[in-house]
Amino acid sequence: MSVADVKALTFDTGGTILDWHAGVKAALTAMGQKHGIERDWTHITNEFRRRSLGKILNLGETEPPAYNFDVSHRMALDSLIEEHDLGAFTDEERHTIAYVTPHNLKCWPDFPATLPKLREKYMCVSFTILSFRIIMDTAKANGLNWDAVFSCEAIGKYKVLPEAYKAVAKYLQLDPSEICMVACHNFDLDAAKACGFTTAFVKRPDEWGPEGPPDPEPNPSHDIVAGTFPDMARQLGVTI
């Protein structure tokens, strides 16, 4: 099996397609200005991401998940509000930051025009820890059309549990090697690779804003390493 045998692309969506840092930071900054509060919004934004990820990765390992990523977002924000003395934020404002904002994130500008080209050759699905509604709402906001949305919310096993990757291979009715996991994170690709997936690392150096991503260097085991989505498409033999 090789990249030439790939029939489906499964896209991590959270950071790989959506620019959560810019969106969440803008929402926090705007809310701070409204209340005349200054904080290190860049830091708080990244903590929001780090904590919500911490609450969702591997969820479902021992018992069914009790919540989805929307709830995880809200829990992360509430803990940050307490620590950073942001009690002035109203409940509606907290909902705007933790729910409305993630459902309206912009995607990286090199993706929307590339997706339809990839879909001509491959099944292209979102395979995500995000809730269905985040994917559906952001798809609408960005004009994306997925062939299907595989949210860990329905699988009941969150990345990086192997059951999540195996469930997606089953739904796609493909050998894992015929599926290419696309992500900007080694942890996701490594887990997919351990289940037999082909893997494509797409660099998103701005995912964490000026701080930079925590693990930016692709592991050498990945089948494709690309700087941009058009670059990845070309490596897959798709004309851009």
Add this chain to the structure above:
Amino acid sequence: MSVADVKALTFDTGGTILDWHAGVKAALTAMGQKHGIERDWTHITNEFRRRSLGKILNLGETEPPAYNFDVSHRMALDSLIEEHDLGAFTDEERHTIAYVTPHNLKCWPDFPATLPKLREKYMCVSFTILSFRIIMDTAKANGLNWDAVFSCEAIGKYKVLPEAYKAVAKYLQLDPSEICMVACHNFDLDAAKACGFTTAFVKRPDEWGPEGPPDPEPNPSHDIVAGTFPDMARQLGVTI
């Protein structure tokens, strides 16, 4: 709550969107001609549907489903082959009838142009007992784009079990009354209605070919009764 509060349309897809009768009958007829065999292909087609439905509806009630609709199709065909003395059909030909054909069914001609209009106002998802791959493959073959595919294959509870409808309402993060189940079958709509969904019956008089559908008259409890998809769209306030 009323039709004006609906935010999402969940489409039964098997008979409501896809013309399984024409597709399966054509495949059976072609295979018969190849072998010089004459049978009542109309009848066998409907039995194929009836039996595959019988093997999938309510699956998962007491234990996790052991198979999906593709397997159900194949089991239905194999039983028909035995009964109708069709042993001349090769394994590849059986695969063509039971797998390739359902994955390439044409949809009713009034649907493809209506779907994008509906998507401007509503989330439009396939909510189906069919496998993910049947929905993804037929969407591609017919140029459809769904906002998401909710297959009972992932839910683990098949229609008309209430858990299936409740799972979809949960994923959509909507009150069931804000979701309109769209189908040409009372059994599906009645089950949705029992879970609080709004319901739209769209007539598909040709679904079972010349035999006609077994239950063509909409129950009076449905919120919308439409003769065509453009008709349903207009009743939802969508300009066609």
